[in-house]
Amino acid sequence: MAFTTMDDRQDSLKNLNIVGGGADGRDIPESTGQYGLGKTAEGVNIGAYSIAVNTALVTTEAGSKATIDQELNSEEWVNSVGGITIDGRPGFGRKFTVADTGTTVPVAFTEAVFPLLVTAAIDSTTNLGITDNTPLDGQATISLVYL
Template sequence: MKKLLLVALIAAATSSAMAAPTTTLQVKGTLIMSACVPNLSNGGVVDYGNIGIGGLSATDTNQIGTKDITLTITCDAPAKVAFTMMDDRSDSLHALEVETADGTSSTSASAVSKEFGLGKTANNVNIGAYNVRVLDAITDGTSNAYISKSTGGAWAVGSGFQSSTGDAMTTAALGATVTPVAFTTGVFPMQISAAIQGADVLAISDDTILDGQATISLVYL
């Protein structure tokens, strides 16, 4: 047994000595022909105004309505570009059925990545959730379908509901296809729908601000 152990130790030491003492640095990037800038209407603010606690249900989910906002992507030359959304308040998401203006809904139980957090109360209770839904994709004045895909997936006609995890891209398609189209100006009308928990659960004793926030990033295709 002692001889076998000695051989094993010698073999291990030899293998270590023969390993190449190098590693590799790679510097990558892409020189692009155009630069694009995203911009949201109303300064990116969706304001639900004052919501009276006394008018809320004590135990049921409270739908607080739908608001419109528009994302415009402007490029200095035609470019194929998509956008992603990342929830900056994901730790405040409370799973709720959030109804949109046309009666459809995103339900966190089946699609948690389709809802965003609305902030927390002073006693650290998650207030609720909102969803972001794309209604159209207008590129250089022409209405097109909007398409989406997750990391590693294929382009498909979008459901409208945007992912809150930052790993799904949305852009405009070429005609009735699922092929991204190059554009100089892309306009994406959106609707924001929100809901909050029952007043008893929130246990609010002072004014509380809704604090939803998401980051939109561009991805060149």
Template sequence: MKNLFKLCATAALIITAANSAFAADSTDLKVQGTLIMGSCTPTLSSGGVVDYGKISLGDLKTDAVNQLGQKQITLTLTCQSPTKVAWSTQDDQSSSVIDTQPVIDNNTQPAVTNEFGLGTTSGGVNLGSYAIIAANNSEPNVDGNVGYIRYSDDNTATWTDGGIGGAYNRNDGSRLMTFVDASGDPLAFTTASDVLKVGASVQDTTTLAITDDTPLNGQATISVRYL
């Protein structure tokens, strides 16, 4: 997603008491924005597919959540010229999210806001969820150098260190992630990449009540935000 023109409108309106001799009869509206030179494109390794292959129902638990394990995929942001950008992730299957706390790096308790849906069975039962962590331990690479991950949950007002383990992606697109240097400031770059760690889990087979082959159907959209 390319956002080359950022537009905001501001207006100020002053209303005085009806008996004031200096009542304002006009107000100003300003349109502001910045046309930037660069544009950035996100790409994912493996064609953007995290594949768990064929999973036998006979190997799954009948009375407890089933952890499917951890996978990795690499996100790369490529810009035409050095540009400061962040990215966010929006769940395209949010209606099928169910809190199955998928395991990543032995962390078994992601908040439900960090879980993404895996679709439903033919009977309409939510299959499970997956979570995504942006790695932050020597994995981020910014123009050939080691970078770091920070995230913002308040629309760039503040940035928080992703920590050694990295940072969860939010399923509603509200969390922005960016590449920073050792001082914590967002970096302008032409090429940056990071490993996204993905963990998935599904409900117990008794709840799922599957009677036919059923595909996992998770999908999310990664969007670029210019800083």
């Protein structure tokens, strides 16, 4: 089994550089690794957030495992360093699962913990024109897929 993510607020994405959003501390400047954070009352996109798997803390009932990922249009599994999810809009997406350390072959599990890191970037208040409290309205769907 693996999981994917899908941005439910993609129309509200304001592409910004999300500083330190990856599990390895890397920035996330590309919109494919970002999710919409909602709109102001005037309809202006507020910003973006990222979702990354904290690869160092992934476990199964058998203990610590390596985190691997696969682009949706690829057959190759690779070690996931940054753990950066990709919005599953048409033509994009990334699957995440686990492997034994030192391999990139998915292994079966009955229980797994994939800690997630969520990091946001908000556009400047000058661009947003916000004068009141404004709710952040990001929403993503995490889907389980059988391998």
